[in-house]
Amino acid sequence: MSPVAQGTSLSSLPRDAELFGSTFRETGDLAFIKRLIGELKQSPLTTRAAKLILSKVPSPGRESRKYGQKAVENFLYVSENVHLITLDKNVWKPSPYGVCWILLAPGYEELMSLRDKVFLLRHLLMIDSHNHGLWLTSILDSIAQEHGQTPVTTKRIVQCFIDNLGRHTTVRIKTATASHKVQQMLAWTATIGLVRNGPDGFFLSEEGNVAASLHERLLAEGYDAYRRKAGPIIAKVAILMEPALRRKGPLSEKMFEKSIKNTVSLIRGKLGSGRPVSIPSLRTVGCVQLLARGYEISDEEFDNRLIALTNKLFYKYSLQRSREPRQYPFPGVKAPRGSFYYFDAIES
Numbered sequence: 001m002s003p004v005a006q007g008t009s010l011s012s013l014p015r016d017a018e019l020f021g022s023t024f025r026e027t028g029d030l031a032f033i034k035r036l037i038g039e040l041k042q043s044p045l046t047t048r049a050a051k052l053i054l055s056k057v058p059s060p061g062r063e064s065r066k067y068g069q070k071a072v073e074n075f076l077y078v079s080e081n082v083h084l085i086t087l088d089k090n091v092w093k094p095s096p097y098g099v100c101w102i103l104l105a106p107g108y109e110e111l112m113s114l115r116d117k118v119f120l121l122r123h124l125l126m127i128d129s130h131n132h133g134l135w136l137t138s139i140l141d142s143i144a145q146e147h148g149q150t151p152v153t154t155k156r157i158v159q160c161f162i163d164n165l166g167r168h169t170t171v172r173i174k175t176a177t178a179s180h181k182v183q184q185m186l187a188w189t190a191t192i193g194l195v196r197n198g199p200d201g202f203f204l205s206e207e208g209n210v211a212a213s214l215h216e217r218l219l220a221e222g223y224d225a226y227r228r229k230a231g232p233i234i235a236k237v238a239i240l241m242e243p244a245l246r247r248k249g250p251l252s253e254k255m256f257e258k259s260i261k262n263t264v265s266l267i268r269g270k271l272g273s274g275r276p277v278s279i280p281s282l283r284t285v286g287c288v289q290l291l292a293r294g295y296e297i298s299d300e301e302f303d304n305r306l307i308a309l310t311n312k313l314f315y316k317y318s319l320q321r322s323r324e325p326r327q328y329p330f331p332g333v334k335a336p337r338g339s340f341y342y343f344d345a346i347e348s
Helices: 030-042 048-055 070-083 096-104 114-130 136-146 154-168 175-192 206-212 213-222 223-243 252-271 278-289 299-312
Strands: 087-090 090-092 195-198 201-204 319-322 332-334 338-340 342-345
Touching: 030 070, 030 087, 030 090, 030 096, 030 299, 030 319, 048 070, 070 087, 070 278, 087 299, 090 096, 096 114, 096 195, 096 206, 096 252, 096 278, 114 175, 114 213, 114 278, 136 175, 136 201, 136 206, 136 213, 136 319, 154 175, 154 201, 175 195, 201 206, 213 223, 213 319, 223 338, 252 278, 252 299, 252 342, 278 342, 299 319, 299 332
Parallel strands: none
Antiparallel strands: 087 090, 195 201, 319 342, 332 338
16 A cells, blocks of 8 residues: 555545445446436336336346346446436436436447446546545555455455455445445446456456556545546546557647537437536536547546636637536536536537
8 A cells, every 4th residue: 555545544435425325236237227227318217117117128238137126226226326317206317427328328238338438437436536536446456456466356355445444434334235335346347347357356457457546546635636637547548448549649729629519519419409518418428528539638627628618719608507506426617707507509
């Protein structure tokens, strides 16, 4: 463990930390979660209706397996916990992030596309940052610390996970509870390609080693580190995932404006609406598209460029306020003139 990690003491995690939310070892099938989001996008459902209907829908992964109603209910709670769906007036529907995932990669194939993986890595790192790196990157870092040429067993990873929580916070967690959280995340990271699962345990892939390097920053600085540092890490992982990709140079103002116009057109076209676009959706779709092309863009840089664009070309683009303040997990942008939540393009 590095000096930074050793010297960091958080005392406690935020009360709304996702680590305290619903996790189940059986909910590792990301392909089914995506299918669930797609079904809810077509038709929002009550819990009862969702359990009945989605239990008849085969997963694109797991050999077209169908899940029972209790398992479907678990998938709903897990998807809500990681902000991919929401429960509004007893009806489940996709969150803005869930909608973004479907817009970016509409297919439901078992083998996920590069956009699927970039979206998921970026999204899970955002959540991990809110938990100060004590979930996703803690697991990756534990594997990196433990293995040389030897695979790391699930039991050992669970123990490292518990030890990390105890070392850096006052949180105490039972082994059975930790096992659910670790096994769910291991399944997700295997799907993304960050870990390799062998008969004797887990190895980090090269992509996983790169992602694990963010752990100390998240541990020390939380969400702020994600906003500043995650983008370049994700771009490096994307390049490793797609050999044909090459690292791109800095985005010019013209290229950034073009990417914004394309993103607004995509969102409006898919949603069939000409209304202003929420900044979390614009940021997510815009960043994922750029990262999947090898551009190293962070959330902080994206927001700063967006503010500069609207200041310079105010007759074409504008930032608009929301009636309610919006913070994590759906933050707007903060500018000298205040906080804003929507972006409007006269020419999209």
